[in-house]
Amino acid sequence: MSGVEYISPGTVAEAISALQAAGGNGRLLAGGTDLLVQMRGGRAKPKVVIDLKGIPGIAAIREEAGGFIIGAAASGALIGEHEGLRKAWPGVVEAANLIGSTQVQGRASLGGNLCNASPAADSVPALIAAGAICVIAGPNGQREAPVETIQSGPGKTTLGKDEVLMAFKLPKRPAHSGDAYLRLIPRTEMDIAVVGAAVSVTLDAPGKCISARVSIGAVAPTALLVETAGSALVGSSFDDVALANLEAAVAVACKPISDKRGTIEYRTKVAAVLARRAALIARDRAQGSDRAQGAAS
Amino acid sequence: MSRTVVNAIVNGEPVAFLGGGGQSLLDALRDELRLTGTKEGCGTGDCGACSVIVDGRLVCACLMLAPEAEGKRIETIEGLADNGHLHPLQHQFLEQAALQCGFCTPGLLMASKALLDRNPDPTETEVRYWLAGNICRCTGYDKVVRAVMDAAADLRQEEKPR
Numbered sequence A: 001m002s003g004v005e006y007i008s009p010g011t012v013a014e015a016i017s018a019l020q021a022a023g024g025n026g027r028l029l030a031g032g033t034d035l036l037v038q039m040r041g042g043r044a045k046p047k048v049v050i051d052l053k054g055i056p057g058i059a060a061i062r063e064e065a066g067g068f069i070i071g072a073a074a075s076g077a078l079i080g081e082h083e084g085l086r087k088a089w090p091g092v093v094e095a096a097n098l099i100g101s102t103q104v105q106g107r108a109s110l111g112g113n114l115c116n117a118s119p120a121a122d123s124v125p126a127l128i129a130a131g132a133i134c135v136i137a138g139p140n141g142q143r144e145a146p147v148e149t150i151q152s153g154p155g156k157t158t159l160g161k162d163e164v165l166m167a168f169k170l171p172k173r174p175a176h177s178g179d180a181y182l183r184l185i186p187r188t189e190m191d192i193a194v195v196g197a198a199v200s201v202t203l204d205a206p207g208k209c210i211s212a213r214v215s216i217g218a219v220a221p222t223a224l225l226v227e228t229a230g231s232a233l234v235g236s237s238f239d240d241v242a243l244a245n246l247e248a249a250v251a252v253a254c255k256p257i258s259d260k261r262g263t264i265e266y267r268t269k270v271a272a273v274l275a276r277r278a279a280l281i282a283r284d285r286a287q288g289s290d291r292a293q294g295a296a297s
Numbered sequence B: 001m002s003r004t005v006v007n008a009i010v011n012g013e014p015v016a017f018l019g020g021g022g023q024s025l026l027d028a029l030r031d032e033l034r035l036t037g038t039k040e041g042c043g044t045g046d047c048g049a050c051s052v053i054v055d056g057r058l059v060c061a062c063l064m065l066a067p068e069a070e071g072k073r074i075e076t077i078e079g080l081a082d083n084g085h086l087h088p089l090q091h092q093f094l095e096q097a098a099l100q101c102g103f104c105t106p107g108l109l110m111a112s113k114a115l116l117d118r119n120p121d122p123t124e125t126e127v128r129y130w131l132a133g134n135i136c137r138c139t140g141y142d143k144v145v146r147a148v149m150d151a152a153a154d155l156r157q158e159e160k161p162r
Helices: A012-022 A037-043 A076-080 A081-087 A090-097 A110-116 A123-130 A227-233 A240-253 A264-286 B023-034 B088-095 B106-116 B124-133 B141-161
Strands: A006-008 A025-028 A048-051 A062-063 A067-071 A132-137 A143-148 A152-153 A164-170 A179-186 A195-203 A209-217 B003-010 B012-020 B053-055 B057-060 B072-076
Touching: A006 A081, A006 B012, A006 B106, A012 A025, A012 B057, A037 A123, A048 B106, A062 B141, A067 A081, A067 A179, A076 A090, A076 B003, A081 A090, A081 A195, A090 A123, A090 A179, A110 A152, A123 A179, A123 A195, A123 A209, A179 A264, A195 B003, A209 A227, A209 A240, A209 A264, A209 B053, A227 A240, A240 A264, B053 B106, B053 B141, B057 B106, B088 B106, B106 B124, B124 B141
Parallel strands: A006 A048, A025 A048, B003 B072
Antiparallel strands: A062 A067, A067 A164, A132 A143, A132 A164, A179 A195, A195 A209, B003 B012, B053 B057, B053 B072
């Protein structure tokens, strides 16, 4: 790790110039909880590390037009402490806060979790279910893209070599909305998801589902948006038939591998079960009751 | 050379050291500043032995680059005792034998301090979850948790107006 240059640009334009100047040997640094491990292990060998946290707003959270802008480098701890965000998007917050230990939460970010592009990244299914939009800066200005279009495979993204993920936009919540993220790990803390499932729903006043997004993680090369699973809920009151259809849609979408964490069969079964449970928690939250809060880990 | 001068406040004292993009804060603390109380266990953020507090936030010093410390306020185990008087956490760790080999202890103490700084009256469950990133192979954690709970009670007692 010796001889690596560290720079801390004060604007995104400087960060992009530094990335271009590094010519493929530059790596962007947010919380560093993945990058430093990769550098130490020799899997990442950057000549230049470009710390994004000096760019104004990139490590902060703000409210805009009733929604939220979460800076790409805002820490998990900051996200967990944000009252408004916890109220509007409890599923996104619980997913972000499941990443690593208290120490890791002090640094780890949503931008890093997405761009590290692990299939098991906890916050990614929750952001996809939430309909979060990435704000991406490049040499020709800014563009926006849904979170589900960013990961393209394990460790790979669709971002350009000179693009910088700046923030996530979470839209304003309609009334009677809720979201939830559940993951399976073999213990209660400090592990990587065997399966993750996130659901975000909006209900009408009597409690019928009028929109739903379902996303699953660790069961394919990238986190997946399962549109058919969302459709299975729409128009229902979360009855057994709708939930069975949700489970079937999730099981069909799974393309997992068998490894030391779980077999293909196990992951597929668990993904369906977690999606069903997350849907019910999201519904309860949408109805203003929150029996399940804190039970998910 | 790709090293630059980094200015930070460590345990209340302004310090300056040379730091590069290939160097962790942990290496800088131990090798440049000779503050060897902060331990290196895994070097990958899994064990918590290198826990320090940066601008009020608990972090693994192995997962932060040395130059990132510029302008930051850093608390390490060397700053925990007050002029030779042990912090209530240190006192209770000794009292309850919440350590054996002691390698994880600086990290556990700093993590516990970060908890009590923001939550003076944690439940046992809160203590256990907060310390999940601090691995100890000797104690089985029960004594650690009891020491933190009792230190919290001691601190609350100290805070009370007499």
